[in-house]
Amino acid sequence: MFKKYVSIVLFVMLVLSVFTGMIAANGEDVSNESHDDESVGKAFIKLKYELDTEKAFTHSEMDELQSLGWTVEEDQIFRLSKVQEAEIEVNGIQTPVNDGLFEVEGSPDTIDIRTPAGTYSVSRNSEGEYILVHEEDFYEMMDSMDRVHLSDEHGEISPLSYGKKYSPGEWVHCNRFNGPLSDDVHYDKAKNPFKAVRNFTGSDCDMALLRWLKCYSHDHCNIEGPAAACSTHIGHSALYHRH
Known part of the structure; x- marks a missing residue:
């Protein structure tokens, strides 16, 4: 009787193991398929201030600006930041931007982007991404x-x-x-x-x-x-x- 009970338990465990493996495999297939149909875009805002930084800032002030995310060069300071959230159009399709990222259908050589700041034509880079940088003065x-x-x-x-x-x-x-x-x-x-x-x-x-x-x-x-x-x-x- 005990052997029969053990056999039943082992059979149930085997079935559950196979079923779980099928679910995992199916989930992986779906995930890969969705990524094959989409590419990644990245949106940034470059805020720049052109000035003679040696005359405008002390060294300690330059250090503080750098700690705040600004890059200090000889003739300007600038900060490159991710667009936190926005609604844009990518090839005519309404697309959200979240934490600097947006989706692109397929992987065309170039995409047309309409944003609240203007329109852009962006080419796919060697890594398969689309990088949009909007500049503000x-x-x-x-x-x-x-x-x-x-x-x-x-x-x-x-x-x-x-x-x-x-x-x-x-x-x-x-x-x-x-x-x-x-x-x-x-x-x-x-x-x-x-x-x-x-x-x-x-x-x-x-x-x-x-x-x-x-x-x-x-x-x-x-x-x-x-x-x-x-x-x-x-x-x-x-x-x-x-x-």
Whole structure:
């Protein structure tokens, strides 16, 4: 009786083992098939600021900028960042971008991409990927934010003077200097480029830029919306706040 029981148990275990192996094999086949039909695209934003870095920054300031993800060269600083999330069109197909990645159907030699920042034609590289890099000029973007903007719905939006120190809850024309290392001051990007860049890094404006929202470009910042519109787009308060 005991031998018969053992035989039954062994038979059941054998069946389960075979069935589990079939499921694993089928799952692997499906996974491989889906990857064969898709390629990977990567989306980045390159934010650059052209200036004489030797005159603009001390060595300690250069080190701090580098710790914040900026590359310091002789005639510019720049930061290459992944697009965190966005909706784009790839060959006419609506496609999400998540953590810098997007899918491409098949593996064509080139793809046409339409983004909130413009349209691009991108070729497949030697590794079979499509690399999209959109460039923004930091100075032009900041310059637009520091000018008077017109809004049909909300009237004029005027920035306050440089050098003002903000407190949480105050009205602000743009939360673009409330990054984690900010000292809460609105600096002139030309006269104090280090503090302007430091305060910007990780700000609401920076986060919105990396999500390719409406304020991605100096051509659109604060022109068709209320003050600190990008803060509301990412679910933050339009009043000044710290991170």
